[in-house]
Amino acid sequence: MSRSSLRLQNGERAELKDVPLLSLREFHGDLLCDIRQGGRLASLFGHPVGDGVRLFAVTAHGDTGELSVSSADAGDSYPSLTPDCPQAHWFEREIAEQWGARPEGHPWLKPIRFHRPYRGGLPSDGGPLPAGVTDYFQVQGDGIHEVAVGPVHAGVIEPGHFRFQCHGEDVFHLEISLGYQHRGIERALVGGPGPRSIHLMETAAGDTSVAHATAYSWAIEALSNRRSPARGSVLRGIALELERLANHTGDLGALGGDVGFLPTASFCGRLRGDFLNLTALACGSRFGRGWMRPGGAAFDLEAPRAAELLERLGQAMSDVGNAVGMLLGSPSVLARFEETGVVSKASAEALGLVGVAARACGLERDVRFEFPAGIFRMTHIPVSTWESGDVFARAQVRWLEIQRSAAFIAEQLVALPEGPIRSEPAAGLEPESLAVAMVEGWRGEVCHVALTDAAGRLARYKVVDPSFHNWMGLALALRDQQISDFPLCNKSFSLSYCGHDL
Amino acid sequence: MLRALAARLKQGQRTLSYPKGTPTLPDRFRGRPETDFSRCDAGCAARLKDCPTGAVVETDGHRRLDLGRCLFCADCAAACPHGAVRFTAEHKLAAWSREDLVLPGTEPKIRPDDPKFRKIARSLQIRVVSAGGCNACEADINVLSTIVFDLSRFGISVVASPRHADALIVAGPVPRNMRLALEKTYRALPAPRIVIAVGACAISGGPYAGHEEVCGGAAAVVPVDLYIPGCPPHPLTILDGLLKLTGRL
Incomplete structure (x- = not known):
């Protein structure tokens, strides 16, 4: 270093x-x-x-x-x-x-969110800045054609624009243009924290509410010399792993759906909801809204609630094992998953991929293990990796993580430390300071960096969702693939548009 | 084949009997609030101003709660120790006009007598446009197509092409960057078009209200027929709204 x-x-x-x-x-x-x-x-x-x-x-x-x-x-x-x-x-x-x-000297300098610069005094024509209107990488030659998709897609999914350079069915290159979900989160956090700040964090990526709210809480706690009590820290760990269970299960089902394997698609669609309902049992919201707050957790798991959660977790896990076992045990599914959408370990390293996408290339990257904070300082969840870098690896890593997250939750539920779940409010933030907070969300590393001004207000709040690192990984995975495999590859990364666009 | 059948047996029958029977929602679920702001004292008033989206509004000296802005965080319930706001387990929240979302309000109104609603009684095809939210509303719309809710048993389905759709669901505060795409999608629907705004963002801009990056909700771009509040609304709340739209409830 x-x-x-x-x-x-x-x-x-x-x-x-x-x-x-x-x-x-x-x-x-x-x-x-x-x-x-x-x-x-x-x-x-x-x-x-x-x-x-x-x-x-x-x-x-x-x-x-x-x-x-x-x-x-x-x-x-x-x-x-x-x-x-x-x-x-x-x-x-x-x-x-x-x-x-x-x-x-940047080789491909163009907008990523299509908004006007924040700094005054810059030359600007003041006209509209239409999203997606920019130069795209183009391949030319006999039989080359371009396929443009989005921003509005065929399913109930977020908007983004995709340009494929194809030769017949084969994709030479995919370029991804985002920014349609840009709603000004980072800009709105400046001058805070205010009453809206935590809600902006919980909605930075709605399926990652717990991870972003936890990272924000850690950053604010670091800046205000406040800590979560032990019980609050354990609750944060449980909430984070429940979020992982729901999303990984949903993604495995959706991967089944993308190769026409309907039993698992159907079962996992229901089971994802069962995990979301466990989060709702704890805090009233299926997405964990309101559970994580600076200072700790806002809802406790009293003994009867913890016991119910444990019992329902066991039932759901038994059904998930059955559903995923069918998926990963079917030769027709494996034929579609294996060697599809391969990203090499070297590319993953060069691009700085994080989370499931990185671990599926054999990289041991996991904030819970490398940069443990909160409960993960006390209890270690083994890092789940697979070497092949293909759709199968990304499915397999999810399945390994599901099992390990469920084991972690079960272990924590029976050993919740006594005491309060949230510490007393602090006076304010330390002035002229910087704090970094990282959380391993279900997609990967959520990184928040907060800077305060002389008055102890947030002068800059930088949010990096794992999708920010990983969209380029998806683009690389599509090279030399059939364009018809795009939905499958896309789902295997399962990236966030709103988390990227902020 | 045998394995698939065994799995089917193990996984069981999971479809809810809704709307005949309503599943028990968790005790901490925050549904329709009951309000009585006459209980507040001066201290509450100051704390209620901290509502993150300004959903506690004051007009002519009367305080009311705007469900169109509400994130259901229940900070207001904590702000008034005298119980001016209490969140109940009631999941039915859909409303036909923006004014009907402001509590305490008048009795919930029935569906307006518009010929365009009569055409969809047995078949409603919906196109969803995701426009700048956090993807949680979209997630809980998607859930309706799972075996648990089985939307198609009501003759309702989500379609890929706006040309095949009777209604448009808008989720999100509609960023400026999505305005054109939403307008084009709306125009691609065959008339008469129905628009449903799902979630606080699509109704009022939600936590992004006032941001210059967004238009502040669906109504700024397209005319809205039905409002389904929440952040995000529970899948049952959305389903209730859709069934009201088709006239089944």
Whole structure:
């Protein structure tokens, strides 16, 4: 790890003056050095300082469990990191769009959310900025054709625009253009925390409400020197794993549906709801709304409720085992899953993939294991990996995680520590500080970075949903595939549009 | 084949008898609130101002709760120790006009007598447009097609093409980036078109109300016939709304 950066643990606060301000050359050199040594870019974002833009980088070091933070002043342009570090490519596009700081030498610089820059004083024509209207990568030649899909898709799914460069049925390249769900979450958090902040976090990605609300709570707790009591921390772990169970089960069913294997599609559709109803048993909301709050949890699992949850969890798991066993035990399903949508380990590493998508390429990346916080400091859930990088690997990793999450919940439910579930409110946030909070959501790493101003208000709140890292993984998985396999590959990644677009 | 049959036996019959029987919702479920703001004192008034979406509105000195903005977080129930707001287990929330969502209101109105509603009594085809929410409303709309709710037994189905649809469900606050796509989808429906706004975002902008990135809900772009509040609404709340639309309830 480079010596010039500040080192933090997950969920720790530092004073802004302790974040090293480097020259652009040092900043780049240190980042590249960190990444060559196995670090990973968890967050890279701009923050306006005076007339210019300051870049902040958070690098995650899985081997030591530390996060390193450094900064540099960029001005209106800076040399792009992307040619040497592909995992920076989407971040640099975001910084250019938000703050008008141009990464010189970026190979594919274009908008990602189609909004006007936040920084005043930038030249702007003031006209509309139509979403999706931009240059696309194009292949030319005999028999080459382009397929454009979206933003409105055929199912009940979120909007996004997809451009396939095809030769017959074969896809040479897929380009994904998002931004249709952009609703200004990061901008609205500035000046907070306010009454709406937690709700913006719970709706950053509705199926990941618990993970985003937990990351936000950790960040706010770090900034206000507050902690969740032990019982609250365990409840957070239970809520997080219930969220994983529901979504993984739903995805396995949907994968069955995408290859026409209807029994599992049908069973898992119901079972996903059973897990959501367990979350509703705990807090009244199927999506965990209102359960996670700064300071701990807002709803307790008293003994009878915990006992009911445990019993219903056991019943649901027995049916999930049956449904998934059928899916992964059917040769016709395996023929469609195996060697479809392969992403190599090297590509996954270069792109900085996270979560299920990374673990299905054999990478041991899991915040619960590498950067444990809360209950995961006490109890370890084994990291589930598979080597083949295909649709099958992504299904298999989900199935492994379902079993391990259920075992974790069952273990915690019978050993809930006594005591309060939430600590007393704190006076306010520490001024001129920075905190990083990471949570392993069901899709992967949810990373929040909060900066406060001199008055202890949020000056910048950077949210990185795992989908932000992983959309490019889906694009790569489609190369040399049949276009008819797109739904299957897409579902195997199961990424969030709203979590990306914010 | 035998394995599939054995699995089918084990998984059992799971379809709800709704609307004949209503399943028991969890005790912490937050459904239709009952309000009596006359119980509030000055302290409550200050705390009620902290409603994240400003759903507790004050007009002519009378306080009311706007379900179209409500996120059902129950912060208002905690804000008034005298019990001005109490969330009940009632899941039926759909309303035919924006005003009917403001509590305490008048008696729930019946379906307006519009010829376009008569055509869909036995068959309702719906196209869903996801426009800028968090995908939770979409998730709980999708749930209606699972074996638990089995939407098709009511003659209602979700279709891929707007050309095949009688009604449009809009979820989300409609970002500026989605405005054109929503307008085009609406125009692609054959007339007469029915529009259903599902969730706080589509009704009022929800937690994004006032953001310059969004239009502030479906009604800013297309005329809305039915409002189904919630954040997100429970699947039964959505189903109740759809059955009211077809005249089955």
